[in-house]
Amino acid sequence: MLEARQIQCPYCGDTIDAQVDCSAGSHRYIEDCPVCCCPIEYEAEIDADGRLCSLMALRDDDG
Template identity: 50%
Template structure:
């Protein structure tokens, strides 16, 4: 179950759209910013029905 979401880079502050797979449930992964190319730690919170509850982003220093 793919869904497009908008992430805001914690480094440069720019927003970009990315696609996530909600069928994998809650997850944490690294995605490079589409603007400044720095690594963003992305945390997805997904409920048991596959609904996105929230998205958190952090730098590699947080």
């Protein structure tokens, strides 16, 4: 199940739509910002019922 969230790009600051696959459990993934094309690392926390608890958008260099 996909869930949509609006997040702020950690590079350009624009608000963008992120799609999270809640059936995959808690996970990390990388997608390019559709505005500035920089790689955003997403960290999705999914609860035991398959609901999105939190979504963090990090810079690739936040290390």
